[in-house]
Amino acid sequence: MSEQQATPAVGPKVKKFMFVNRKAPYGTIYALESLEVVLITATFDQDVSLVFMDDGVYELVKGQQTKGIGIKNFSPSYRALDGYDVEKLYVDQDSLAQRGLTEKDLLVPVEVLDAQQMGQLMQQQDVILSF
Amino acid sequence: MKFGLLVSEGPYTHQASDTAYQFVVAALAKGHEIQRVFFYHDGVNNATRLTEPPQDDRHVVNRWSALATEHKVDLVVCVAAALRRGIKEEVLAPGFRISGLGQLVDSGIKADRLVTFGD
Numbered sequence: 001m002s003e004q005q006a007t008p009a010v011g012p013k014v015k016k017f018m019f020v021n022r023k024a025p026y027g028t029i030y031a032l033e034s035l036e037v038v039l040i041t042a043t044f045d046q047d048v049s050l051v052f053m054d055d056g057v058y059e060l061v062k063g064q065q066t067k068g069i070g071i072k073n074f075s076p077s078y079r080a081l082d083g084y085d086v087e088k089l090y091v092d093q094d095s096l097a098q099r100g101l102t103e104k105d106l107l108v109p110v111e112v113l114d115a116q117q118m119g120q121l122m123q124q125q126d127v128i129l130s131f
Numbered sequence: 132m133k134f135g136l137l138v139s140e141g142p143y144t145h146q147a148s149d150t151a152y153q154f155v156v157a158a159l160a161k162g163h164e165i166q167r168v169f170f171y172h173d174g175v176n177n178a179t180r181l182t183e184p185p186q187d188d189r190h191v192v193n194r195w196s197a198l199a200t201e202h203k204v205d206l207v208v209c210v211a212a213a214l215r216r217g218i219k220e221e222v223l224a225p226g227f228r229i230s231g232l233g234q235l236v237d238s239g240i241k242a243d244r245l246v247t248f249g250d
Contacts, residue, residue: 015240033172036211040232046240127239129137130247 015126016047021056022130025075026066031059032074034131039077042084049125050081051118052110053092057099060091060106078108092118134158135238136168139249141176142191143184148177151248152194159202166242167205168195169235170227172249175213178206180224192224199226207234 019038025031041048052060059075066073081089089110096102096112103112113121122128136155140147155165170177182192198204206227208218213229220229239245 013240017236017239029172033212037171037232037235041236041239044233044236044240046236127245129239129245131139 014045014047016049016124017041018049018051018122018125018128020051020053020128020130021059022054023059024055025059025064026069026071030131031056034129035074035077037129037131038081038086039084042081042086048086049088049090049121050086051090051092051121053095053118055095055099057091057095057101057106060089060108060110061101062105062107075107081108090118090121132158133164133166133241133243135166135235135242135245137235137238137245137247137249138168138170138174138177139172139247141173142182144173145249147248147250148174148191148195149189152191152198154246154248155198155204165202165204167207167234167238169238170206170208171212171232171235173216174249175208175216175218178208178213178218178224178227179222181222196224196226209235 019034021031021034023030038048038050060078064073064075089108091110091112093112093114103110136151138148138151142148151168155168158165177192177195180192184190195206199206208227208229210229210231213219223229
């Protein structure tokens with residue numbers, strides 16, 4: 001109580017939101033609908049970061065061709081994240097390596113982290129949504 | 132504690148909605164507050180009043196509606212996900228409302244914990 005009174009009101013609290021993308025971009029809708037949540041969250045002036053791990057790293061791969069499966073290629077939207085001030089993109093090192101991918105295969109600049117670094121980053125978050 | 136919930140899977144096919152329901156019941160029994168339950172992805176299918184499960188089975192949708200009636204739990208269905216899947220105002224079960232993804236972000240901001248039920 002006394003602690004609350006001592007703290008002046010400083011406007012709405014900014015929380016750290018992390019979106020963990022674990023699924024391939026096509027085959028299920030999770031990746032696409034995750035991106036929709038990210039874009040909305042960005043408009044709430046929160047601290048937003050994105051993680052790509054497991055098959056989620058495929059979401060960022062360059063040169064996606066989706067005509068054959070009749071589904072819209074939504075990967076250009078990841079390039080637009082920059083315009084929403086979403087600039088913290090992290091990729092799991094092992095997930096890339098296990099799929100024969102490197103940073104050069106990705107369509108946006110990312111920071112590659114090992115599992116320990118990723119764990120530390122997750123520990124700092126207020127809200128983690130995993131898709 | 133103030134909990135927000137995210138339910139990402141539809142009823143019956145997946146355990147997520149059942150577990151989320153049981154979580155809410157248990158949390159309320161312990162005196163916690165449920166700030167909101169947000170339905171996304173196929174989770175929006177929890178909100179249709181058109182389901183008719185066999186009589187000897189649980190009625191997932193009606194169970195949610197009862198929570199809204201008895202405990203004023205805010206049941207929110209994502210509009211974009213709902214429209215994709217044919218969930219509209221005219222098929223909503225009692226206690227559910229359709230709104231935007233902003234309501235999920237709002238839960239993340241206002242709740243002490245945002246708990247996800249899904250894969």
